[in-house]
Amino acid sequence: MSALSRREWLLSDQPGSRRQARLGQAYRTWLSFRSNWLAMVGLAIVLALVVVALFADVIAPYDPVIGGDLRTERFLPPLSEGHIFGTDDLARDIFSRIVHGSRLTLMVVVLVAVIATPIGLLVGTTAGYFGGWVDTVLMRLTDIFLAFPRLILALAFVAALGPGIENAIIAIAITSWPPYARLARAETLTIRDSDYINAARLQGASSARILWGHVTPLCLSSVVIRVTLDMAGIILTAAGLGFLGLGAQPPQPEWGAMIAAGRRFLIDQWWVATVPGTAIFIVSLGFNLLGDGLRDVLDPKARK
Amino acid sequence: MSDDTDGGGRGGALPRVLWKIARLLATVALTFLGLLVVTFLIGRVVPVDPVLAVVGDRAPKSVYDRVFVELGLDRPLYEQFWIYLQKVLSGDFGQSFLTKRAITEDIARVFPATLELATVAILIGTVAGIPMGVWAAVRQGRLADQVVRVLGLVGYSAPIFWLGLLGLLVFYARLHWVAGPGRVDIAFEYSITPRTGLLLLDSAMQGEWAAFRNVFSHIILPASLLGYFSMAYISRMTRSFMLNELAQEYVTTARVKGVPEWRIIWVHALRNAAVPLVTVIALSYASLLEGSVLTETVFAWPGLGQYLTNSLQNADMNAVLGSTLLIGAIFVGLNLLSDLLYTLLDPRVRRQA
Numbered sequence: 001m002s003a004l005s006r007r008e009w010l011l012s013d014q015p016g017s018r019r020q021a022r023l024g025q026a027y028r029t030w031l032s033f034r035s036n037w038l039a040m041v042g043l044a045i046v047l048a049l050v051v052v053a054l055f056a057d058v059i060a061p062y063d064p065v066i067g068g069d070l071r072t073e074r075f076l077p078p079l080s081e082g083h084i085f086g087t088d089d090l091a092r093d094i095f096s097r098i099v100h101g102s103r104l105t106l107m108v109v110v111l112v113a114v115i116a117t118p119i120g121l122l123v124g125t126t127a128g129y130f131g132g133w134v135d136t137v138l139m140r141l142t143d144i145f146l147a148f149p150r151l152i153l154a155l156a157f158v159a160a161l162g163p164g165i166e167n168a169i170i171a172i173a174i175t176s177w178p179p180y181a182r183l184a185r186a187e188t189l190t191i192r193d194s195d196y197i198n199a200a201r202l203q204g205a206s207s208a209r210i211l212w213g214h215v216t217p218l219c220l221s222s223v224v225i226r227v228t229l230d231m232a233g234i235i236l237t238a239a240g241l242g243f244l245g246l247g248a249q250p251p252q253p254e255w256g257a258m259i260a261a262g263r264r265f266l267i268d269q270w271w272v273a274t275v276p277g278t279a280i281f282i283v284s285l286g287f288n289l290l291g292d293g294l295r296d297v298l299d300p301k302a303r304k
Numbered sequence: 305m306s307d308d309t310d311g312g313g314r315g316g317a318l319p320r321v322l323w324k325i326a327r328l329l330a331t332v333a334l335t336f337l338g339l340l341v342v343t344f345l346i347g348r349v350v351p352v353d354p355v356l357a358v359v360g361d362r363a364p365k366s367v368y369d370r371v372f373v374e375l376g377l378d379r380p381l382y383e384q385f386w387i388y389l390q391k392v393l394s395g396d397f398g399q400s401f402l403t404k405r406a407i408t409e410d411i412a413r414v415f416p417a418t419l420e421l422a423t424v425a426i427l428i429g430t431v432a433g434i435p436m437g438v439w440a441a442v443r444q445g446r447l448a449d450q451v452v453r454v455l456g457l458v459g460y461s462a463p464i465f466w467l468g469l470l471g472l473l474v475f476y477a478r479l480h481w482v483a484g485p486g487r488v489d490i491a492f493e494y495s496i497t498p499r500t501g502l503l504l505l506d507s508a509m510q511g512e513w514a515a516f517r518n519v520f521s522h523i524i525l526p527a528s529l530l531g532y533f534s535m536a537y538i539s540r541m542t543r544s545f546m547l548n549e550l551a552q553e554y555v556t557t558a559r560v561k562g563v564p565e566w567r568i569i570w571v572h573a574l575r576n577a578a579v580p581l582v583t584v585i586a587l588s589y590a591s592l593l594e595g596s597v598l599t600e601t602v603f604a605w606p607g608l609g610q611y612l613t614n615s616l617q618n619a620d621m622n623a624v625l626g627s628t629l630l631i632g633a634i635f636v637g638l639n640l641l642s643d644l645l646y647t648l649l650d651p652r653v654r655r656q657a
Contacts, residue, residue: 140334140335140338141338143331143335143338144335144338144339144341144342145342147335147338147339147632147635147636147639148339148342148628148631148632148635149590149591149593149594149631149632149635150594151594151597151598152593152594152597152612152628152631152632153342153628153632155597155612155613155616155624155628156343156346156624156625156628157346158616159346159616159619159621159624160346160347160349161349232460232461236461236463236464239463240463240464240465240597240598243463243465243598243601244597244598244601244613244616244617245617246616246617256463256465259463259465259466259469263469263602266469266472266473266477267473267477270473273466273469274466274469274470274473277462277463277465277466277467277469277470278466280462280463280466281458281461281462281463281466284460284461284462284463285457285458285461288457288460288461289457
């Protein structure tokens with residue numbers, strides 16, 4: 001099939017199959033997404049993060065944890081020979097540490113999304129579908145979690161669980177689900193009484209089956225957009241915990257912890273603290289741009 | 305709800321407002337109870353042994369057992385919660401293991417520093433954010449709009465502690481425009497008699513202008529930084545409210561009547577956008593508390609945020625839970641305040657309440 005006819009097949013007004021209709025819809029979404037160059041920049045940054053994380057061993061020229069010669073290679077400024085971002089107080093190559101740190105950042109984002117999204121969906125759809133006291137109890141619970149500022153609640157949880165990147169991920173996930181639950185509930189309320197749900201109920205489908213098979217898929221797209229928009233915030237919270245010494249522990253090359261370690265040398269060796277911050281900034285900017293773009297394409301109601 | 309009798313019209317407006325306020329207060333009480341449950345449970349799962357923290361690890365078994373009972377740890381969990389609840393409601397958050405003082409006393413000492421920082425920050429954020437949002441809405445899609453959008457995006461994406469360090473590096477270490485970390489230089493520390501705890505206010509009231517200048521040059525950098533983050537949020541919301549208002553028919557009517565454009569924007573449209581803006585400002589004031597935890601660490605600002613992180617790093621759980629609870633309560637309180645203001649200020653909400 002030539003390129004032109006493939007395009008025509010995708011954009012056909014009369015799709016011959018369900019698969020063609022779905023692919024065509026996805027293609028149209030992609031076309032409208034592609035016309036937003038800021039969103040494309042965001043996508044490029046996020047893809048770059050994934051690639052760097054996957055091939056960190058190949059890309060990083062030095063070991064992220066074991067430093068070089070402490071007598072001659074400490075505090076080399078950026079653009080030194082072989083050390084594009086310079087070296088830190090333990091003569092470690094900052095570029096290599098940032099490259100390896102991308103794995104931690106990606107891990108945090110993915111794990112928080114994987115833990116928090118199902119919780120939010122489950123709580124929200126259950127509350128919205130059953131209504132009544134189930135709704136009241138679940139939404140009160142959600143409000144309580146929303147009543148704490150997110151970083152503060154995460155701090156309290158990490159204090160209870162002990163510092164470390166795994167506990168930071170759990171703490172951030174525990175504090176992330178409430179907005180998703182609210183969103184899923186609102187979506188569920190709009191479809192709860194629609195005919196196809198009633199039809200499924202009359203056919204004898206169980207509540208669990210209706211929730212899982214018929215309600216959740218419809219809530220998914222708006223929740224996924226919301227999660228993408230939140231990812232920058234998740235990265236910033238994780239970096240903040242790392243900066244306070246409650247997230248990833250040294251010598252792990254986590255960006256927030258790297259800033260904390262470089263703080264002592266801020267005045268004379270500014271690059272040790274500022275370069276990892278730039279990495280955090282670029283990645284969270286990427287997620288923000290991507291999230292904005294996705295929202296514009298997938299959720300025309302929110303566009304303004 | 306029993307007051308949903310629709311025929312009332314204007315006559316029913318007042319009781320409805322009262323009813324709505326009562327409902328809000330009940331919700332807040334319930335939320336606060338939830339906050340207590342959460343902090344209580346966090347306090348129970350900590351790996352720190354509260355008894356050891358009191359008696360030290362050399363105490364004989366008999367002392368350990370006595371304190372164990374004294375702290376109520378032998379009773380069932382719900383009874384422990386009941387005791388905790390009574391204590392908190394009577395203003396007893398326990399003692400800090402670190403400072404050996406009551407938590408309430410510690411918090412009263414550090415809180416004014418945070419309050420002062422957050423207040424200056426919200427002033428900066430509001431004074432800069434609202435005109436920027438209006439400007440972006442009026443010039444929608446043009447350069448001004450893009451500039452405001454980019455400033456907002458940077459605010460949403462940059463780690464606040466990184467910007468703080470950059471600020472210190474540039475404005476303090478290189479340019480010497482501002483003073484460094486801390487609230488005030490030691491030289492001035494004792495020339496201000498603390499009354500309100502807000503150093504700007506105290507020094508101004510006592511006519512200590514040299515001290516005032518010093519305090520100002522300490523606060524301006526962290527406050528601008530926090531203010532920048534609220535500005536990002538406030539300008540974005542102002543823009544969207546203003547776009548909404550400028551598309552209304554009364555704006556067209558005013559234009560047809562020949563009302564000057566500046567008046568339409570700043571008087572007609574902005575006044576209508578002001579009601580939701582009050583909510584936005586209250587919410588960003590609350591979120592400054594969150595930002596202050598990281599900012600205070602960077603700027604060695606002796607406020608609640610630094611107290612919290614210090615206690616965290618030393619596993620001083622009473623202090624951690626006390627400050628967490630206080631921040632949560634302020635958050636809930638400001639949410640309530642913004643809801644109340646919204647109800648009282650907006651006639652449309654008032655009527656449908």
